[in-house]
Amino acid sequence: xxxxxxxxxxxxxxEYVREVLGSAKWCGDGPFTHRCEKWLEQHFGAxxxxxxxxxxxxxxxxxxxxxIQPGDEVIVxxxxxxxxxxxxxxRGARPIFVDVRADTVNIDEKLIEKKITPRTKAIVVVHxxxxxxxxxxxxxxxxxxxxxxxxxxxxxxxxxxxxARLGTLARMSTLSFHETKNISCGEGGALILNDERDIERxxxxxxxxxxxxxxxxxxxxxxxxxxxxxxxxxxxxxxxILLAQLEKHDSIQTRRHEIWREYADGIAKWCxxxxxxxxxxxxxxxxxxxxxxxxxxSLDFRSxxxxxxxxxxxxxxxxxxxxxLSDMGRRYGGREGDCPVTExxxxxxxxxxxxxGLTREQxxxxxxxxxxx
Numbered sequence: 001x002x003x004x005x006x007x008x009x010x011x012x013x014x015e016y017v018r019e020v021l022g023s024a025k026w027c028g029d030g031p032f033t034h035r036c037e038k039w040l041e042q043h044f045g046a047x048x049x050x051x052x053x054x055x056x057x058x059x060x061x062x063x064x065x066x067x068i069q070p071g072d073e074v075i076v077x078x079x080x081x082x083x084x085x086x087x088x089x090x091r092g093a094r095p096i097f098v099d100v101r102a103d104t105v106n107i108d109e110k111l112i113e114k115k116i117t118p119r120t121k122a123i124v125v126v127h128x129x130x131x132x133x134x135x136x137x138x139x140x141x142x143x144x145x146x147x148x149x150x151x152x153x154x155x156x157x158x159x160x161x162x163x164a165r166l167g168t169l170a171r172m173s174t175l176s177f178h179e180t181k182n183i184s185c186g187e188g189g190a191l192i193l194n195d196e197r198d199i200e201r202x203x204x205x206x207x208x209x210x211x212x213x214x215x216x217x218x219x220x221x222x223x224x225x226x227x228x229x230x231x232x233x234x235x236x237x238x239x240x241i242l243l244a245q246l247e248k249h250d251s252i253q254t255r256r257h258e259i260w261r262e263y264a265d266g267i268a269k270w271c272x273x274x275x276x277x278x279x280x281x282x283x284x285x286x287x288x289x290x291x292x293x294x295x296x297x298s299l300d301f302r303s304x305x306x307x308x309x310x311x312x313x314x315x316x317x318x319x320x321x322x323x324x325l326s327d328m329g330r331r332y333g334g335r336e337g338d339c340p341v342t343e344x345x346x347x348x349x350x351x352x353x354x355x356x357g358l359t360r361e362q363x364x365x366x367x368x369x370x371x372x373x
Contacts, residue, residue: 008357016240030236055176055189059087072121099339130288132161159288185242256289266367312369
């Protein structure tokens with residue numbers, strides 16, 4: 001069976017982990033944590049990057065930094081992972097679900113403004129499959145109404161929009177280093193801060209609401225509880241694995257783009273014949289090759305297709321279920337028909353195996369299995 005995903009060591013992972021285990025600093029904020037943060041800051045040109053234990057934690061920090069209060073509203077695409085909105089619901093916010101575009105599966109920027117009310121506090125955009133949302137229009141809308149934009153960039157590390165890196169197009173953004181992502185440390189994430197005014201409070205939030213970072217820098221003679229917060233800091237063992245992966249990002253991305261193109265070319269005729277849609281990459285967008293998905297013409301077609309590939313030794317996966325139709329989504333007023341494109345994607349989108357360790361023979365076998373359906 002060709003797995004849907006398999007985490008792959010690419011460089012000095014074991015060497016770096018041994019270095020941590022042989023040191024006196026296993027917890028967070030160690031040497032590898034700092035090296036990863038500096039690497040990401042230089043890559044993004046960000047004011048500050050803070051490693052977190054997950055992208056979920058980074059989103060929870062963004063909810064705290066935007067001062068989400070009970071009764072506030074947060075606009076989010078319905079086709080996304082639950083963390084994109086759960087972080088804000090935890091602070092008492094009401095989710096306002098918006099449908100996605102049929103071409104990019106990103107939030108439909110044309111539908112955002114009509115969802116804005118005096119209670120709207122933030123817009124969360126998700127760059128699905130590492131393809132940028134229409135950020136120019138999203139930013140114009142947000143600026144017009146004085147609303148914060150937060151990029152959930154879990155899929156989009158190394159992607160860009162009109163020459164600017166995803167993750168730099170809003171006040172703050174989040175990254176995921178889960179084992180299914182391009183760069184992985186098993187579980188991990190990061191918060192990218194593009195406004196220096198957020199830095200000091202973000203450091204406090206990540207240190208359980210204390211000013212410990214100021215104490216470590218010698219700015220105060222003791223540290224104490226000064227704000228709300230939690231334990232968002234990953235261990236230096238995770239950071240060691242992450243640094244090894246970041247150092248090999250060029251070869252990882254090169255291989256993923258090769259696989260993506262081989263899929264695109266190898267099944268193009270089959271897709272056209274069966275009315276199956278391949279990913280759309282708009283002009284001005286450089287994608288991250290995070291995933292390769294297909295949009296089937298129906299739920300029945302997808303079910304039969306996935307069973308066929310399984311019988312041919314290929315593991316596949318569908319993706320998100322419509323959040324507005326989930327048990328929680330319905331509590332907030334979600335109804336069938338509210339987000340028709342999202343509902344179709346939940347029933348028709350299927351993902352092919354995508355990880356940088358896939359061999360050319362395996363890719364060829366996936367293509368052959370698809371073309372034989």
